[in-house]
Amino acid sequence: MSKRKILIDCDPGHDDAVAILYAARHLDLVGISTVHGNNTVENTTRNALAILELAGLDVPLAMGCAEPLAQRRVAAAAVHGKGGLDGADLAEPKRRPVDMHAVDFIIDMGRRHRGELVLATIGPETNVAMALRREPRLKDWLQEITVMGGSTGPGNVTPAAEFNIYCDPEAAWAVFNSGIPIRMVGLNVTRRTGFDQADIDRMKASGRKVACVVADLMAFYLARQRERH
Template sequence: MTPRPILIDTDPGQDDAVAILLALASPELDVRAITAVSGNVPVARTARNALQAVELSGRAVPVAMGCDRPMRRAPAHAAHVHGDTGLDGADLPEPTIPLDPRHGVDVIVETARAADGLTLVPLGPLTNVATALRRAPDIAGRLGRIVLMGGAYFEVGNITPAAEFNIWADPEAAAIVFRSGVPLTVVPLDCTHKALTLRHRIERFRAMPNRAGPVVAGWLDFFERFDRDKYGTDGGPLHDPLTIAWLLRPDLFTGREINVEIETESDLTRGMTVADWWGVTDRPPNALFLGDVDADAFYDLLAERIGRLP
């Protein structure tokens, strides 16, 4: 089976870093490049964190730094969730592999033009992806799919009452992506909140004899504390790796093809994903919006793949 070519656009974040490890540990996927965007922490840190994840994986893949701010708004970050480094919870050395000298947007455009059917996997604000689509409209017809983590319907917001962070941070970019005509798969909070980092799941990584497993456990120990306190649950939702899991095992998920529009005008509901889950409008579907996941099977898959790493 020919591996599926993908490009990961990301703002690591512990859950982003776990997603990178899952992708790089999966022979079904050919990770052509990783591009960093401003999001959970400033872009210089997200790029550094992506390099650290790649180096931890023992694999080789180019990492490029992309946009340092949203298309029209001031940058917003989530260090209150991820810590000042974005990867608090495990001590990793400074990366020795260098950044790719190209701008991340250029990497997206060049990679999309070089690989028919490339899948983009955005794990943070959609600034890089939207900028690439605006700068090079031809790539929309060459992309196979965009599989993104963002938005919500029933769960609604995690940064405001109405919005999920990735979409809220750059709603204008999200609007461009959702109207691009590229096939979309959306992994929203409704799905990720069903894949909690329960204690026995974290301990499974900590018990691994490799280096990657205990690092993942340390990241998740730190990452889950915010959501445990906020929601009163026994763990936190592990958002971003579900995008990679859908590529590997779509049978673990259920969802619907629906219309999703992005609110960009209202201060009160900025970044809301207006998801027509019940089909009450005549707007045509533009996204496969996931609603559920087999959490135990997902963590089995994640543990098996992380266990393959050094």
């Protein structure tokens, strides 16, 4: 059985770094696009490239939108650190993004993999909203959009707002009203999937390079979560 083709639009971020590694192992990861969100788009791009190099993954990556459609940009340094992926000694990446803006990259990948591609948006929806505006046929080319965002319960920025949607609500509105099948994985779901110190210790004990780096990242992330809650 062939693996499902997936394009990840993201803003790494500790959670997004793990998502990239997991997707590369279990799915056909055809590309990555980066966006503002947890940090500046320059930093989220650098972080994504560093994770790809760490794992030896040959996946094309395009840098995307630096600002929301209409709102002022926000960030999450209190959660992910000053650089957006603090806690591990990641080498400065040697690779560069492809010579194409993420908006055009998403359109190109949708065209190339018509009817087969799942677009997983695990950051703000700015790139995707812009891609739909630029190429309306994209809605017919994508199999579905899987959104990590929103919540059926309390938010994590305000009592009602989840971070990814809060970063660019106008873009989220455009995506949710695009007519593309949406699979929403909200904060109410992600709060049920967690890790603890025992998981970190097991990764460290494996001695594998990628696992040890992820353990360091998760230790930082867990400490920040405990400080905040």
